[in-house]
Amino acid sequence: MTDEGAVLEALRDAILAGEFAAGQRLVEVDLCERFGCSRSAVRAAIPVLASEGLVDVQRHRGARVRVIPLSEAIEITEVRRLLEGLAAARAAERVTPAQAAGLEDIVAEMRVAVGAAELLRYSDANARLHARIRSIAAHDTATSMIERLRAQLVRHQFSVSLIPGRPAVSLAQHEQIVAAVVAHDPVAAEAAMRDHITSVIEALGSLAEEQAGAGRSAR
Amino acid sequence: MTDEGAVLEALRDAILAGEFAAGQRLVEVDLCERFGCSRSAVRAAIPVLASEGLVDVQRHRGARVRVIPLSEAIEITEVRRLLEGLAAARAAERVTPAQAAGLEDIVAEMRVAVGAAELLRYSDANARLHARIRSIAAHDTATSMIERLRAQLVRHQFSVSLIPGRPAVSLAQHEQIVAAVVAHDPVAAEAAMRDHITSVIEALGSLAEEQAGAGRSAR
DNA sequence: GTTAGAGAAATTGTCGCCAATATTGGCGAT
DNA sequence: ATCGCCAATATTGGCGACAATTTCTCTAAC
Numbered sequence: 001m002t003d004e005g006a007v008l009e010a011l012r013d014a015i016l017a018g019e020f021a022a023g024q025r026l027v028e029v030d031l032c033e034r035f036g037c038s039r040s041a042v043r044a045a046i047p048v049l050a051s052e053g054l055v056d057v058q059r060h061r062g063a064r065v066r067v068i069p070l071s072e073a074i075e076i077t078e079v080r081r082l083l084e085g086l087a088a089a090r091a092a093e094r095v096t097p098a099q100a101a102g103l104e105d106i107v108a109e110m111r112v113a114v115g116a117a118e119l120l121r122y123s124d125a126n127a128r129l130h131a132r133i134r135s136i137a138a139h140d141t142a143t144s145m146i147e148r149l150r151a152q153l154v155r156h157q158f159s160v161s162l163i164p165g166r167p168a169v170s171l172a173q174h175e176q177i178v179a180a181v182v183a184h185d186p187v188a189a190e191a192a193m194r195d196h197i198t199s200v201i202e203a204l205g206s207l208a209e210e211q212a213g214a215g216r217s218a219r
Numbered sequence: 220m221t222d223e224g225a226v227l228e229a230l231r232d233a234i235l236a237g238e239f240a241a242g243q244r245l246v247e248v249d250l251c252e253r254f255g256c257s258r259s260a261v262r263a264a265i266p267v268l269a270s271e272g273l274v275d276v277q278r279h280r281g282a283r284v285r286v287i288p289l290s291e292a293i294e295i296t297e298v299r300r301l302l303e304g305l306a307a308a309r310a311a312e313r314v315t316p317a318q319a320a321g322l323e324d325i326v327a328e329m330r331v332a333v334g335a336a337e338l339l340r341y342s343d344a345n346a347r348l349h350a351r352i353r354s355i356a357a358h359d360t361a362t363s364m365i366e367r368l369r370a371q372l373v374r375h376q377f378s379v380s381l382i383p384g385r386p387a388v389s390l391a392q393h394e395q396i397v398a399a400v401v402a403h404d405p406v407a408a409e410a411a412m413r414d415h416i417t418s419v420i421e422a423l424g425s426l427a428e429e430q431a432g433a434g435r436s437a438r
Numbered sequence: 439g440t441t442a443g444a445g446a447a448a449t450t451g452t453c454g455c456c457a458a459t460a461t462t463g464g465c466g467a468t
Numbered sequence: 469a470t471c472g473c474c475a476a477t478a479t480t481g482g483c484g485a486c487a488a489t490t491t492c493t494c495t496a497a498c
Contacts, residue, residue: 038454060459
């Protein structure tokens with residue numbers, strides 16, 4: 001790992017995997033040791049992660065992993081609703097029979113995961129389904145923005161999927177999305193995707209209330 | 220200009236101002252001379268501009284200013300249509316009387332500019348109007364993405380505004396947008412903004428055809 | 439005349455050094 | 469005992485030098 005690109009990816013993956021505490025300070029020499037590279041590499045990587053919104057840098061104070069407040073997570077998801085809606089519509093226009101079968105396979109796997117209460121597997125299938133839809137849509141601009149936004153809220157996404165009863169609701173929504181895409185109905189696909197992400201926003205909102213309540217009771 | 224942030228901004232501004240030819244190679248030492256700084260600064264700035272989509276870097280080959288094909292400009296504008304629609308809707312919900320007056324002032328200036336056929340002034344007022352709407356919407360996530368997208372196609376925007384008759388059409392659309400925002404009608408504001416940007420997309424499409432035709436006749 | 443190859447030049451990638459700044463710990467005064 | 473100030477330390481910012489790679493150029497062979 002002597003080249004810059006590899007360090008960038010490794011550091012990004014580490015942040016996304018939650019290997020740093022929220023708001024933890026990223027000391028350059030520590031990262032050098034961790035990734036077995038010299039400071040140049042991490043110093044090249046950090047500004048990029050900053051421009052991706054993953055870390056926060058202050059002059060002469062170094063970088064910290066950026067902690068995204070729930071209010072911002074909601075904003076991000078509002079934007080994501082539009083972009084993923086666009087992707088769903090375009091996917092419905094362009095989907096081939098083989099791709100349609102692939103989507104239905106993933107939905108089938110989601111059903112199994114929900115039935116067996118395998119949260120991790122469901123969450124993985126969920127990510128794969130959305131990624132597949134993006135790939136079918138073949139809208140590079142929307143795709144790259146969606147991926148950037150998703151990266152910013154990996155932590156929040158996880159806590160949403162922990163809400164009791166959430167996977168069942170989410171499963172039904174995904175079934176609708178895929179049905180519309182497979183039926184080549186862009187309008188319905190966009191609407192279904194927006195409904196889905198709207199419910200994610202509502203879930204985030206309920207987390208916000210809960211959090212505020214906990215804050216009050218803790219005082 | 221010895222610090223990194225200043226170099227980043229200067230280089231970005233230079234690219235946005237069109238001071239480099241399309242696809243021109245950005246040699247590090249040249250930029251050092253130009254900005255009176257050492258290589259460290261430009262080497263820190265370039266990866267950031269790359270992640271903003273303004274330059275293209277290849278390992279051991281340096282950076283070039285990225286030239287955005289019309290097809291991608293259309294994709295970008297499709298995304299921008301969604302995001303600016305969101306901004307318009309939120310602006311309609313939040314606008315204060317003072318802000319409304321400010322919007323109408325800008326529209327009045329646009330009318331004058333169109334009447335006097337002052338293209339540059341119109342284009343400037345146009346940018347200010349959109350910026351003002353974003354600021355009223357107060358949606359940081361959408362705003363930063365819109366600004367990033369707009370930066371990527373400054374060149375194309377210019378060529379759209381050069382289409383004969385375009386300013387008059389555009390003016391009417393902006394009047395509708397502002398009317399809806401001032402009337403606190405988010406649905407109408409979003410629709411008006413989308414109509415406006417849809418017509419920009421169509422204008423880009425006609426440029427694409429023209430370009431294809433020119434390409435054929437040149438052969 | 440064209441093309442393949444070797445060498446030279448130019449450019450980028452990496453590293454270690456020193457300076458500038460922020461943070462921490464200790465000391466003394468109130 | 470607490471607060472404010474000052475030195476000590478840790479960390480980042482910037483610079484130059486050297487190594488690795490690409491690109492250009494000139495030569496020679498076909």
